[in-house]
Amino acid sequence: MKAEIISIGTELLLGTILNTNSALLSQRLAGLGIDVYHHITVGDNPSRLNEAIRRSLSRSDIVITTGGLGPTVDDITTETIATLAGKNLILNKVVIKDLRDYFKLRKLEPPPDCARQAYIPEGAKWIRNAVGTAPGLIMEYGGKTIIALPGPPRELGPMFERDIIPYLKTRFESSWTIKSHTIKTTGLAESQVNHLVKAILKLEPPTTVGIYAKLGEVDLRIMTKAKDKRSADKAIIAIEKKIRLKLRGYIFGYDDETLEEAVAKSLIKERKTIAVAESCTGGFLSSRLTNVSGSSRYFVMSVIAYSNASKVNILGVSESDIDKHGAVSRDVAIQMAKGIKRLACVDIGIGITGIAGPGGGTKNKPVGLVYIALVSCRKTLVREIRFRGSREEIKFQASQVALDLLRRTIRQLPS
Ligand code: ATP
Numbered sequence: 001m002k003a004e005i006i007s008i009g010t011e012l013l014l015g016t017i018l019n020t021n022s023a024l025l026s027q028r029l030a031g032l033g034i035d036v037y038h039h040i041t042v043g044d045n046p047s048r049l050n051e052a053i054r055r056s057l058s059r060s061d062i063v064i065t066t067g068g069l070g071p072t073v074d075d076i077t078t079e080t081i082a083t084l085a086g087k088n089l090i091l092n093k094v095v096i097k098d099l100r101d102y103f104k105l106r107k108l109e110p111p112p113d114c115a116r117q118a119y120i121p122e123g124a125k126w127i128r129n130a131v132g133t134a135p136g137l138i139m140e141y142g143g144k145t146i147i148a149l150p151g152p153p154r155e156l157g158p159m160f161e162r163d164i165i166p167y168l169k170t171r172f173e174s175s176w177t178i179k180s181h182t183i184k185t186t187g188l189a190e191s192q193v194n195h196l197v198k199a200i201l202k203l204e205p206p207t208t209v210g211i212y213a214k215l216g217e218v219d220l221r222i223m224t225k226a227k228d229k230r231s232a233d234k235a236i237i238a239i240e241k242k243i244r245l246k247l248r249g250y251i252f253g254y255d256d257e258t259l260e261e262a263v264a265k266s267l268i269k270e271r272k273t274i275a276v277a278e279s280c281t282g283g284f285l286s287s288r289l290t291n292v293s294g295s296s297r298y299f300v301m302s303v304i305a306y307s308n309a310s311k312v313n314i315l316g317v318s319e320s321d322i323d324k325h326g327a328v329s330r331d332v333a334i335q336m337a338k339g340i341k342r343l344a345c346v347d348i349g350i351g352i353t354g355i356a357g358p359g360g361g362t363k364n365k366p367v368g369l370v371y372i373a374l375v376s377c378r379k380t381l382v383r384e385i386r387f388r389g390s391r392e393e394i395k396f397q398a399s400q401v402a403l404d405l406l407r408r409t410i411r412q413l414p415s
Contacts, residue, residue, distance in 0.1 A: 001172050005021075034062065062168070071134075121137065134155065176226070181240065184257065185250040190211060196246045215393055270410050275299075275302060275349055280356045282306070284399050285403070305336065316342070328355055333353050337349040349375045354370030370386075372385070
């Protein structure tokens with residue numbers, strides 16, 4: 001089964017917005033075992049959109065469009081699909097009532113053009129938009145399926161999950177079960193992961209393993225196709241076992257789990273508390289740690305000690321050590337971690353100091369140099385790392401290493 005995604009919007013062509021919809025749809029379609037061979041982007045232009053849909057229909061079974069379903073004149077998707085299929089647009093009474101209710105509930109006057117969204121091509125199924133106003137569409141045409149989804153990702157995502165996936169599953173029911181499972185690692189570069197699992201990667205279809213490198217993380221995705229769920233699970237478990245043996249210690253989670261969630265789980269399980277003193281990461285680590293619901297069970301406090309004075313006055317870092325070693329140094333990172341641990345009375349204190357750039361680097365202390373210290377009742381650990389990348393990327397990578405250090409430490413602490 002082949003699908004194609006057409007993203008509609010002049011903003012996409014101009015590069016003012018990033019096309020996240022096609023990425024999400026491709027990922028979800030792959031999970032359903034539907035191949036996506038083409039992503040197309042067209043502006044808000046009826047004839048070019050018409051041509052794009054025609055071409056996609058000629059080579060794919062399912063064509064999914066995103067965007068252009070709104071009430072304004074540049075929202076041309078519904079009309080173009082109707083014209084292409086030779087269908088009339090019919091005012092749908094349920095949709096119009098839905099739209100009126102939407103505005104009434106918000107105590108707003110419906111805009112004059114709002115009824116445009118209630119015209120549905122004859123024979124098409126409309127999909128209620130649980131978040132916004134533009135309904136989605138499903139239309140069978142010439143043995144192919146056209147699906148039109150709204151542009152805003154917060155509207156498209158829920159509609160795809162709630163309505164389109166069940167539709168695709170029933171409409172294109174396959175005798176095959178396709179399963180994927182992602183193993184998430186941190187602490188190794190892509191080439192190191194590749195080297196360790198090289199032999200396992202040489203699998204023959206229907207089971208394959210792909211390596212996907214992200215910033216501070218390398219994922220391995222196992223994909224398999226089998227006659228039933230049990231056989232698919234069995235194939236995945238067998239490969240996972242082999243990968244686990246090779247990458248033991250670097251694996252922090254599976255599928256959608258984030259590193260901060262994995263750390264949170266361990267902190268809660270071991271009943272440990274933490275506090276953070278951040279300089280160059282400016283609160284980014286604290287933000288990631290508190291992104292997890294229930295973080296108050298382990299996260300006590302953080303201090304963003306950016307200036308030397310705040311490092312000295314709040315965290316008790318020695319002024320003479322700052323003079324001697326510099327604010328970006330091993331000693332200062334350790335004293336920041338010790339200071340916050342003492343101040344917050346926690347099991348683990350973390351200190352981060354570094355140069356996020358792009359300015360401020362020297363020959364001895366270049367941009368990207370970061371010291372990350374972790375102090376617990378057991379030991380004091382410190383990492384000196386030279387990250388590469390933009391200011392944001394350096395901040396992210398520093399937080400990633402700190403979380404990884406934390407993940408490895410929690411397991412070794414006495415209960
Ligand atoms: P609405 O009327 O609710 O805005 P729509 O279907 O008409 O829905 P568009 O007007 O095409 O949607 O896009 C609305 C906004 O959605 C865009 O300004 C952009 O912020 C976001 N958006 C559209 N397409 C994409 C895409 N492919 N990826 C990410 N965001 C997108």
